[in-house]
Amino acid sequence: xxxxxxxxxxxxxxxxxxxxxxxxxFVFAFLVLTLFSLSASPGSEALSEMAPGILWITFLFAGVLxxxxxxxxxxxxxxxxxxxLAPCDPTQIYWGKCLSTLIFMLVFQALLWPLFSILYGxxxxxxxxxxxxxxxxxxIGFVALGVLLSAIxxxxxxxxxxxxxxxFPLCLPVLLGGVQCTASAMAGGGFREVAGWLGRxxxxxxxxxxxxxxxxxxxxxx
Amino acid sequence: MTAYLEARDVTKRFGTMHALKGVSLDVxxxxxxxxxxxxGAGKSTFLGILAGRIRPTxxxxxxxxxxxxxxxxxxxxxxxxxxxxxxYRGLTARENLMLYADLxxxxxxxxxxxDLLRLMDLWERRHDRVGGFSRGMEQRLAIxxxxxxxxxxxxxxxxxxxxxxxSNSVLMEILIDLRGRDRTMIISTHNLEVASSLGNDxxxxxxxxxxxxxxxxxxxxxxxxxLVGGGQR
Numbered sequence: 001x002x003x004x005x006x007x008x009x010x011x012x013x014x015x016x017x018x019x020x021x022x023x024x025x026f027v028f029a030f031l032v033l034t035l036f037s038l039s040a041s042p043g044s045e046a047l048s049e050m051a052p053g054i055l056w057i058t059f060l061f062a063g064v065l066x067x068x069x070x071x072x073x074x075x076x077x078x079x080x081x082x083x084x085l086a087p088c089d090p091t092q093i094y095w096g097k098c099l100s101t102l103i104f105m106l107v108f109q110a111l112l113w114p115l116f117s118i119l120y121g122x123x124x125x126x127x128x129x130x131x132x133x134x135x136x137x138x139x140i141g142f143v144a145l146g147v148l149l150s151a152i153x154x155x156x157x158x159x160x161x162x163x164x165x166x167x168f169p170l171c172l173p174v175l176l177g178g179v180q181c182t183a184s185a186m187a188g189g190g191f192r193e194v195a196g197w198l199g200r201x202x203x204x205x206x207x208x209x210x211x212x213x214x215x216x217x218x219x220x221x222x
Numbered sequence: 223m224t225a226y227l228e229a230r231d232v233t234k235r236f237g238t239m240h241a242l243k244g245v246s247l248d249v250x251x252x253x254x255x256x257x258x259x260x261x262g263a264g265k266s267t268f269l270g271i272l273a274g275r276i277r278p279t280x281x282x283x284x285x286x287x288x289x290x291x292x293x294x295x296x297x298x299x300x301x302x303x304x305x306x307x308x309x310y311r312g313l314t315a316r317e318n319l320m321l322y323a324d325l326x327x328x329x330x331x332x333x334x335x336x337d338l339l340r341l342m343d344l345w346e347r348r349h350d351r352v353g354g355f356s357r358g359m360e361q362r363l364a365i366x367x368x369x370x371x372x373x374x375x376x377x378x379x380x381x382x383x384x385x386x387x388x389s390n391s392v393l394m395e396i397l398i399d400l401r402g403r404d405r406t407m408i409i410s411t412h413n414l415e416v417a418s419s420l421g422n423d424x425x426x427x428x429x430x431x432x433x434x435x436x437x438x439x440x441x442x443x444x445x446x447x448x449l450v451g452g453g454q455r
Binding site: 002003005006007009010013014017018073076077078079081082083084085086087088221 | 273274275277291294295297298300302304306307308309310311312313317320321322324325326327351367
């Protein structure tokens with residue numbers, strides 16, 4: 001695991017130093033949430049119904065942008081090749097990048113969640129345990145697929161377009177699960193109401209991580 | 223006896239361009255081979271294939287008898303310097319080396335990294351980000367990266383490019399020292415003096431074909447010019 005953790009540490013260090021990306025993503029997310037919140041009357045039922053979907057779509061877009069930036073750095077100076085030539089299992093590179101992207105997503109969500117609560121008029125503490133469980137499970141599935149597909153797209157010229165085209169349809173189960181859990185939590189539901197969705201999210205995580213771990217070494221072979 | 227590194231009938235095609243046309247070479251453990259050739263001869267492609275970075279179109283490369291692309295041991299034993307330094311511009315010199323030390327499971331990595339930073343005259347700049355380095359400094363750091371895990375096989379693609387006179391001398395001393403310590407080296411260059419100083423053997427490659435393979439001869443320049451023509455600069 002030494003190599004995986006070294007890659008995670010490196011990614012997070014670079015992420016912290018390139019703070020402008022986080023700022024841009026946050027501003028982007030802020031704009032999306034604000035524009036949607038203005039599109040319906042404050043406190044209206046329509047807005048409450050749309051809110052979880054808006055939140056998760058914002059996460060997905062921001063996540064894709066974050067993934068793109070993460071892999072752009074690997075292209076500079078051919079660094080990704082440097083990683084691949086190391087005598088470690090390529091799966092460790094995959095896990096290292098998954099972990100760093102997961103941490104990035106969770107930090108991003110921690111910043112965005114209070115803002116979302118204010119804009120959409122509910123307490124950020126309401127159903128927090130369910131929401132954060134859904135965030136965690138949803139993020140794991142998203143990064144497991146996202147890192148795999150980013151590695152496929154790394155040498156494609158129009159990867160900024162190709163990556164979302166590949167990723168979004170495959171992320172549909174994550175989006176559905178995340179939206180359902182968040183909606184239930186916002187409506188005051190408990191764990192029992194969303195247990196099925198959380199279970200499905202966890203199952204998708206297991207499938208996506210297994211697929212990613214198996215396929216990544218083949219994907220990164222020239 | 224099995225060669226330490228053996229390439230058999232290696233070909234590489236990029237689209238319609240044939241970069242290598244059936245190159246066969248073997249290097250014994252502790253041997254030192256200089257690949258000479260003009261720009262575009264196929265030296266970097268061949269080294270990239272030996273390093274496992276580029277997949278050949280045809281032929282095989284084996285390391286101690288095992289197919290190179292499947293051999294983790296080969297990657298562990300190989301120090302590869304390419305035209306790309308594999309260095310993160312947002313990390314400092316020391317952070318870059320520490321990352322690779324972790325990837326190569328280097329023991330007592332901190333001390334090893336610091337030694338190399340001193341050796342490469344980068345100690346004063348160890349906490350500076352690579353993005354602010356000159357080409358020569360970046361090259362010295364990339365050389366440190368390739369030596370970090372004390373590899374048994376060194377594949378160096380134009381290692382002297384971008385280096386000033388002092389760094390040039392330091393690197394030459396390091397390579398001569400490594401040659402004396404049973405390290406196997408393959409160095410690509412178009413500098414004939416490097417070949418004379420470092421090579422036990424020389425291979426002259428041109429347009430993807432080995433034109434000469436043998437000992438470094440006294441009239442290497444004449445031999446080279448005779449085989450390659452005016453390509454040498």
